[in-house]
Structure formats: C-alpha cells, structure tokens
Amino acid sequence: MAVLLAQKNQVKVLDLDEIKINSLQHNKSPIHDNEITQFLNDKDLNLSATLNPEEAYANTEFVIVATPTNYDPVSNYFNTASVEAVVKQALEFAPAASIIIKSTIPVGYTRELRETLGIDNLMFSPEFLREGKALLDNLYPSRIILGAETDAAKDFANLLMDGAIKAADEIDVLFMGSTEAEAVKLFSNTYLAMRVAYFNELDSYCETHSLSTEHIIQGVSLDPRIGSHYNNPSFGYGGYCLPKDTKQLLANYEDVPSTLIKAIVDANTTRKDFIAESIVARQPKVVGVYRLTMKKDSDNFRSSAVQGVMKRIKAKGIEVIVYEPALKEAHFFHSEVINNLDEFKHKADLIITNRMESALDDVAEKVYTRDLFATDS
Secondary structure, three states: OHHHHOOOOOEEEEOOOHHHHHHHHOOOOOOOOHHHHHHHHHOOOOEEEEOOHHHHHOOOOEEEEOOOOEEEOOOOEEEOHHHHHHHHHHHHHOOOOEEEEOOOOOOOHHHHHHHHHOOOOEEEOOOOOOOOOHHHHHHOOOOEEEOOOOHHHHHHHHHHHHHOOOOHHHOOEEEOOHHHHHHHHHHHHHHHHHHHHHHHHHHHHHHHOOOOHHHHHHHHHOOOOOOOOOOOOOOOOOOOOHHHHHHHHHHHOOOOOOOHHHHHHHHHHHHHHHHHHHHHOOOOOEEEEEOOOOOOOOOOOOOOHHHHHHHHHHOOOOEEEEEOOOOOOOEEOOEEEOOOHHHHHHHOOEEEOOOOOHHHHHHHHHEEOOOOOOOOO
C-alpha cells in the first residue's frame, strides 16, 4: 500500500520494527515480494520510513492502519488491541486525518470503535491480496471496497485507482457500510477456504480409493461455473488469512443457524489428520519437512498447514527434520533445522512438501506431496 501510493503521493511508513524501517530506508523490501523489490529499486517513490510517530503523522491527510491482528482461540475473536492503539495514536498526532483500517477485524468493529472514541473520521477498507503478490494485486485490483460513503472515502478510492496500472474504468469500486465491508472480507476468504477444503477432500477420496485425483479435478474444473482456480490439493489451507478469517466468521455465527461455515473449519483439521496418517503409514524413521511456507517464493510460514502435519507425525514418535532457509534458528519446535540441502536430502528417508519444487527432482522417489498442478491457486 505504501509503495503503491508513493508513486504519486508523499507517504511515510511508521513501524515498531527497527529492522523493517532500516530496510525501507535503504530501498530494500522487508517482505518477499518481487514487485515491491522492483519498485523500490527502479521507481522514483516519495517514500520515507521512521520509528517516530510524531514525524510520521505530521501533516497527514490519510492514515492507513495495517497493524496485524491475532486470532484468539479462547475468546473466538481477533485481538484488536494493536489496531485500537494505532488509531488512538493517529488521533493524537493527526486528529483531522481520515483513518482507514486495512487490518482484518471482527464484523462490527469499526462502528463500535467510532462510537467508543466518539469520532466519525474512521472507515474500513478490506484488502484482497495474495501472499508474495501484494503490490501486484494493488496494481491490478480485483475490486476496491470502502466501508463508508463519504467524500473522504471517494478521495481514498481515487488515490488507489490513481496508483493502479489497471485502467480506472475497469476497476469495480463499491461503497457500503463499514460492517458490510468487514463481512465482505471474511466471507470472501471463507469461500476460498471452502474451495481449498473441497478439492482436498476430493483428493482424500481419490487416495483412499486408488483413483486419479488429477483426472477427476480436471474433469470437474472444465465446468465454467466451477473453473480451475484454487483446485490444487494441498496439506490444508493455511497462511495468514484463511485460518483466522474462517474461525472469526464462525464466531460471528454464534446466534445464526448454520452448518457450512463450521464444516469448512473442521475440514481443514480432518485434512491434516488424513495427510499425517498417510505419512505414518509409510513407516518412515526420519521425515524431512521441505519448507514451512504455504506457497512458493514466500518467506511467510505463519499457520502453514505443514506445521499441523508435523505435530501429528511427531506425536507418533517419528523424528522430523526441517529445511527452511528463512529460519536462522537451529531448531524449530524441537525439530532440527538443516539448511544444507544435500545433507537434508540424505538424512531424510521421506521428504514432505506442500508444494513440489525442482530442487527435489533428484530425490523425487522419496518425496510425499499432494501438489498436482504446481500452482498455489
């Protein structure tokens, strides 16, 4: 978002992480994203980065809150304390600015926070980004949604369109209430999780009955009403958004009759159980986990499905080793991290990977994966 807007506007990035700020100050991306790296290197961006709130908020017209929220399984809600803290800080240093929450939050949160703080300059705008392709998805947005119908909301939508490569007349822009916008985010991600869960259960059926998953998925996906996206089997849906968003949506259904949303959440647990049982049935002594990330070309392994599989097979007494270049530690949850790939391949008698990569071609005979189409979506 910062890089997108810094093409034509002055943008100041504020963070608590000194390493991230230092990276941006040296035109280096703090996250793995090819387009962000390219823009920081090649574009003339009006972008600065600081740890100082007063400096960041000075003369600000728009404050974009992208603070992470964590799902709390005890309360069945996102922990939004950091979002509220940033909003209050923005109000302290830039009380006249329009504040746009981009963090994923519970349905109804923006309205409640406006009422609690007694303000009307706060809105929500969901983002629809793929991991590792965040800037690309802003340059070519599927849609722009603003949880407000104010002049400030229209101005912000125009800023987003102005920074995009996709023509403005080809971008769908929707203005609605903040609560409806929050619901759009959760329902969108839960639908994607449902597709992942559906094709994973199709794969479990085929594995159990010795059928070709690939042939059946190809036949199903040729129906234009279904399509060929999000149909590649995996160890389960994971990453930063889908696990917590599905659980958050389920929590919002506490007083609403439903069965499907809970089934989507439960299906992910069932899939990891099935994958783990399939691995254990091969009776390996040492299982090598090749990458903890959910997707290719990613450095993010938050809530990755393979971690759930790891826990299950370790509970059966099987030794697990990990190859993960993004890790600097020698151990990951008491499993040895081996970042010499040749040593890793030699020591593991079974290698599991959520997504197949060419680096494993020479040991393909001992690789277990459900990746059929070499795609993340």
